[in-house]
Amino acid sequence: MNYPLTALISDLHANLPALETALADARVRGAERFVCLGDVIGYGARPRECLEWVMRLCVEDPVDPGAAQARTLYPGLCLMGNHEAALLGSGVDFNDKARAAIDWTREELNRSDAREQNAAFWDYLGALVPAMCDGVAMFAHGSPRDPVREYMLPRDSRNPEKLKACFAAMERRVCFVGHSHVPAVYLESGELFRPKGPDTEFDLGDEDAPRAIVNVGSVGQPRDGDPRLSYGLFDGRRIRFVRLEYDHAAAAAAIRAVPALPEFLAERLAVGR
Ligand code: ZN
Numbered sequence: 243m244n245y246p247l248t249a250l251i252s253d254l255h256a257n258l259p260a261l262e263t264a265l266a267d268a269r270v271r272g273a274e275r276f277v278c279l280g281d282v283i284g285y286g287a288r289p290r291e292c293l294e295w296v297m298r299l300c301v302e303d304p305v306d307p308g309a310a311q312a313r314t315l316y317p318g319l320c321l322m323g324n325h326e327a328a329l330l331g332s333g334v335d336f337n338d339k340a341r342a343a344i345d346w347t348r349e350e351l352n353r354s355d356a357r358e359q360n361a362a363f364w365d366y367l368g369a370l371v372p373a374m375c376d377g378v379a380m381f382a383h384g385s386p387r388d389p390v391r392e393y394m395l396p397r398d399s400r401n402p403e404k405l406k407a408c409f410a411a412m413e414r415r416v417c418f419v420g421h422s423h424v425p426a427v428y429l430e431s432g433e434l435f436r437p438k439g440p441d442t443e444f445d446l447g448d449e450d451a452p453r454a455i456v457n458v459g460s461v462g463q464p465r466d467g468d469p470r471l472s473y474g475l476f477d478g479r480r481i482r483f484v485r486l487e488y489d490h491a492a493a494a495a496a497i498r499a500v501p502a503l504p505e506f507l508a509e510r511l512a513v514g515r
Pocket of ligand 1: 323421422423
């Protein structure tokens with residue numbers, strides 16, 4: 243099968259040090275395509291820079307200025323997360339801290355010194371869709387059933403009704419998601435695989451293998467008690483879960499430098515909660 247080695251990044255949450263660390267690692271490992279599962283912005287202090295990266299890599303016609311030598315990248319894609327949906331006007335279900343961050347992000351993306359770039363950001367955000375498929379996999383921010391808002395969490399492996407409904411909505415035999423910030427593989431049988439260690443591979447098998455929902459975790463705000471960033475590499479059959487140290491102190495300092503962003507959003511990066 244000819245499937246480009248695909249870096250799956252999700253929930254960047256405006257954390258630039260984490261994103262740049264993940265991208266550099268994916269380049270070294272030979273990633274040929276970049277797919278973002280949503281929540282580029284929200285919580286963190288660098289929404290503009292993170293959007294710029296996604297608009298270079300996760301588009302029809304990608305160009306990677308960070309690559310040491312020019313190489314062909316396959317068309318990427320980016321999905322709408324719940325934070326993008328909130329930014330575009332429907333953040334009704336947000337808690338105070340998330341809402342404070344979205345309100346500040348909206349101001350930041352409307353900065354009066356960069357109107358032309360602002361327009362490009364808003365055009366890009368406005369064109370995002372909640373779910374997409376390629377020949378092998380479906381991609382959604384949250385779950386196949388409710389792509390923007392539903393969380394897939396480890397306890398769901400013991401909820402046959404939820405699993406049944408989520409698998410019923412799958413348009414491919416594998417669906418990649420983010421949103422809960424907890425990396426895991428959910429099989430239709432209720433089996434759960436949770437990656438341990440910095441570099442864990444899971445073989446999703448061929449067309450006849452059991453169907454799976456794969457959460458790649460979060461680049462910008464891990465929540466499984468491990469502060470290292472999380473992203474995935476998919477070769478059309480195997481998913482590799484990568485965990486990497488990054489400069490979370492720098493990301494926290496950038497948040498603390500913005501008075502409108504709650505202190506808690508800085509603190510949690512050091513503990514992965
Ligand atoms: Zn998120």
